[in-house]
Amino acid sequence: MVKFTLNSEAVTSESPPDTPLLWVLREELQLIGTKFGCGIAQCGACTVHLDGSAARACVTPVTAVENRHVTTIEGLATPVGAALKSSWEAEQVPQCGYCQSGQIMQAATLLEGNPAPSDAEIVSHMNGHLCRCMAYPRIKRAIAAAGSELVQGEGSNE
Amino acid sequence: MNKPIAALSRRQFVVGAAGSSLVLGLGSALGGCQPDQATSDLVSQGGSASFSPVMWFKIDANGAITMNIVRAEMGQHVGTALAQVIADELGAAWEDVSIQHVDTDPKWGYMVTGGSWSVHTSFTQLSQAGAAGRIVLTEAGARMMGVAPEACRVEGSRVHSGSASVTFAEIIQAGAVSRSFSQEELDALPIKTPAERTIVGRDVPALDVPAKSDGTAQYGLDIHRPGMVYGIPLIPPTRYGAAVRGIDESAAESLPGYLGAVLIEDPTSTLQGWVVVAAETMPVALKAAQAVQVDWQPGETASVSEADLLAEGSRLARDPSSGTLVVDDGDVDAARATAATQLDATYRTATALHFTLEPQNAVVEFDDVGQCHIYAGNQWQSLILPLLAQVLDLPETNIIIHQQYLGGGYGRRLFGDQMIPAVLASRALGRPLKLIFDREADSRFDCARSPTVCTFAASFSEQGALTGVEHAAVAGWPTLSMAPGFMAPGVAGEGKFDGFSISGADHWYTMPAHRVRAVNNELAQKTFLPGWLRAVGSGWTGWGVESFMDEMAHEMGEDPVAFRLALLDGQGKNAGGEGSTVGGATRLRAVLKDVAERSGWGRALPANEGLGVAVCHGQERGMPTWIACVAHVAVVPETGEIAVKKLWQTIDVGTVVNPSGAMAQAEGAALWGLSLALHEGAEFELGQVKQRNLDTYKPLRMADVPELDIIFVDSDAFPSGLGEPPLIPVAPAIGNAVFAATGQRVRDLPIRLA
Known part of the structure; x- marks a missing residue:
């Protein structure tokens, strides 16, 4: 179980800790704006903000965002x-x-x-x-x- | 070439008030239905009655106009363009218009999006639909105002008479709309002249752009259905002939939520030797796909390489008995026999991938009444539905494809073959299922652009005049595999050929003698499923034809622009005809002159830089988009690195429906041409594509985008197509520019300087 802040709200993922953040966002939490393209951080379609910096969600295990702030296109309210x-x-x-x-x-x-x-x-x-x-x-x-x-x-x- | 367009004869246009809305469409009056009966059926049964009405738009009591879009949205903003065509004739206020991409239903007729056809093939039909609506609304509005219809005009969703007016909404609310049109009446409807159009030709913002700018646009991969499980395909080592000898699931069985490995038994043999691994959740499906081991007996092409495919292409090109005659004008053999000099050249293109950024996927759900619902983006529903009906042994009408936005099409999604493992796995598991291809699987399963070989032989007289050109083009043929009914007959009355794979060879230059042979590369056909990749055959015939034009010009000591202009005389079969061919080769001549002038053709350039020129007529002789292109390249002699500094294009596509959308298509297609010329190339190795992800397959990035100077000719000729044509002349223009810069002739795509 991994807890993090997603678009300013506290969320919990039940996925295995090595699951790429991309699939947690898209399939577990059903935020579909973040896209799957290549799976090897070469296309950028899965880019999110991790504590304000751009990160490729397809190669970021969900455990790496524990207690951190993730922003997706849906939460880009700046x-x-x-x-x-x-x-x-x-x-x-x-x-x-x-x-x-x-x-x-x-x-x-x-x-x-x-x-x-x-x-x-x-x-x-x-x-x-x-x-x-x-x-x-x-x-x-x-x-x-x-x-x-x-x-x-x-x-x-x- | 045959175009898959629904036959419109024996259908009747029906218009009627559906209680609180106006529906308008084509109703084929079967079973002796009178138009009025058809109208009431259409109204009462919501358009799914036995006579299969095809409805293009609906106006509700609030005046909201919903246009039903049958074509797939894959980046061309097709719904916006088609809605503009209807709205203009209808007299609608654009703000009232919305669009809806429809699901499959027989009532829509033939569903395909490709070939750069959409605007060209729909323009007249949708204009008539809009005009019919305008007439009906005018008559009703005139009655309400107590004036003659002739005294009314329609504008901004209102029928006006002098200073009085009624809105579409008021007319619908009054419920006074009923009228039907025969096909003959429809054909006679007054269509606006170009000068009268107010929405066609306007830069209205594309209706799909807002959702694509904030992450809310929904693609096939984004679908969730209740109770859905996840499937990941395990792809066999060869496209055909592979058999599963055994599946070892032992390493996956302990995974929580693992559902099993489904052996895909496709009765149509479209897919052979496939396995789908399934799990309750995506993370477990990913792990299971790694853990499950499949033992395959590969098919007979397990050792085929790119070199094998090209060698077979070269062998066939040299064999005059191979293939089908596509052009046979004059006596090429006599020209050859009496030639004082000859020029021969061979051009090749490497395998290329579609690499749609959204990988292949489909969500499948069987409902309680035995219907199979498929959620995916697809370009040719009418091709895959009959196949799926065989796969599932269900009537076609029990299978519904719910259209989604396509995360790239480029021809890949003309074949919905990814739906086959999805429907079979879902049925086997008895669960709704989302099938997701990872990127490597997507590339291995791509219907790649075939590697190709084109040979040319030119003959010249003693006076140095061109006397004949022979051209042979060898490729894997998409149409032969996927839609054999669309194969075209050869000109000699013998054999058939894939017209999509030779288009561009039947060019608009006037030749003293010209012979073209289209040849299928059977080894390619056996090794993989050749696909329709953006521009299809014109992508390789254009490379050959326009590079060879340059070679011939230099052989004859003529300027490449002047040489082309002389052959674009618009005489004989190149004079053009009606519709979008009006003007014929003289329009190509005009864009060539324009681009030469704008690019400063003939000017001096620094060392190692050069200009190259090429032209094309788009996808088909019968639907020409006239384009001339100049490329400015700089070559680094030490490394062979080629930089494209600027591309010019002058495009005559006839009427432009949406200038901003048209420019986006032109820029994107031109950059595709550049990407295929310099950046994209794959190769077959051991029967499969070797480059499967972006670490090895490298489409153009932002840093390599040159300056673009693209203009459209101001024309009110009938609209042609634009999604593909601007791709075609870019590679040969670059190759010819490389020759101008270095003196080195390049004949292979992608271009590599040794």
Whole structure:
């Protein structure tokens, strides 16, 4: 039995401790936004936040998140998360959409620390994420747009 | 080529008020039903009556318009585009429109999503459906306002007469809607001219995007059913002929919730030697899949390698008696016999994988009345349902596929063969079951793009003029394995061929003599299930045709753009006809001129850089999408590393329904072309694909995306298809650019410089 915080709520997993977090989230707790792609941490579709950092749930045993904070796409309620979701719609990013939860979770960890990333910084941060539909140009554009939105939002508050 | 479209003759369009809603569709009036009878049946029985109505949309009493989408959503936003077509003719306010991807039911007619067909094949039919709805609503609205229908116009979900208007909702609430149309009347319906359209051609946001931007979009793998257990397939060492000699479950039996290993006995032999391991929970199913040991007798292809498949392809290409004639214009043999010079070349492509990011899966549940419910994303329900009916020995009508979003299709999900082990395992266990393929199993079970060999032989006269070209293309044929009814007859009246596997060879260049032979690689056919991978045959014939065009131009000392323009004269069979072929090769000529100008064709470039050009006509001669592409590459001589700096495309697809969605398809397909040209390649080893995950199979990532400069020709010609065509010219444009940069001719995909 593993206890952790999932999207700000205490949860308990009854799965064996070596079960990948991905399957605990998807099948035991039925949060389906986190996706299974490759199973070897090479595609990024399963990306979640573990204590605020991006982690690949397919290779993270559930025991490793004991007493820690896990955030999935469903719980990404930060201003950065909202800006990304809205720019994903504005830029019409998704095609099949299957990788997009992971792309957004990964992009969020970039914009949290750096809301005005350069083109090269976006590419370097996102290059581990496969988009099989190859919607890369719009993913890149949407990240930059979300960053601008955040920067402008801060400016207007001052 | 034959297109699997439902026959529409002998059907009647029926419109009627269904109590509190308007339903509109095609009803085939069987059993002597009069249209009015059909209408009332359709209303009273919710559309599942014996006459099989096909309904495209419904307007409820609140004015909400639900469009029923028969095509699969796999990233092309097809539902949005098709709804735009209906909504425009109907006069709907776009905000009132929602879409629903429907489950299988005979009433929908033939269900397939592929070939870049959806908009092209649905445009007229759905326009007529929308127009019929507009006429009915206009008549009813006119009666309510006490004016003549001719005095009314329809816009924004309202029927207007001068300053007065009634809303669709008010008309439905009044219940005054009843009218039927014969097919002849439907054909005569006024369809808007391009200038009158207000929703077609508009960048309305795709209706599937919000759910795909917040994690709520539901794919097959996301389905949960009460009491569901988990199955993981154990895949035999060969695609065909494998037999299970024994299953050792001893290491799995102590796992809590382990349910057993099910031997899959498929009466259709589509799958041979499969085992599904099942457990109450996913973690235990994963462990059991590792613990259960299966002893297989492999099939006869257990030692086949990629080299064997290519060697067989080369052998067949050289054998003039092999294959089926697809093009036979002029006298190629005479041109060869009298040739002053000749040019021969062989192009090959390696095995390629679909690698849909959502691995194969299906959730199956048998209900209390003997119906089998399957939850999965699928592109060709009408292909798999009859097969599943045989597998289960159930009537087709007792099997229902509940369509989900597809986590990538690209042609893989045209064949729903993953449903076979799912339904058999679920039935054997007597439990609802979710079957999940791990990534390695997905790759081994992929219906890969066949390795291919194309040979070309050109003849030139003493004056240096081109006198003939002979082309042979050898490949595994998807259609032969999965849908043999769609094989096409050869032009000489002999033999059949897979049209999908040779499309692109029947190009729009005017040739003095031209002969094309399509040949099946039987060794490939026996070793694996060749698949339809995005662009299918055009992916390899385009590589050969357009690379060889470049070689011929250089042989003749001509500029590759000028050489092509001269052959795109739009004469004879290349003059085009009606519909999307209007203009013929002159439209290809126009996009080629445009892309040459925009890319600065002919300009000087730094050392080790070059521009390459290629064109294509999309998926089929009868449904041409005219594209010209230029690639700018830079090669590092020391390492042979190839970087694509920029891709230009000019695309004439006729009418563009949704420009933003069209551009997304064009960018994605073009990058697929780049990925297949430089990054993706698999090989068969010991009868199976060797590269099974992203550690060895490496599609394009963000860092390798070049600058893209893609434009659409402003056209109101009949719409063609877009999901695949922009892929086709990219690889040959890159190969030709590599030649321009280095002088080295590349003839194999993926391209590797030694």
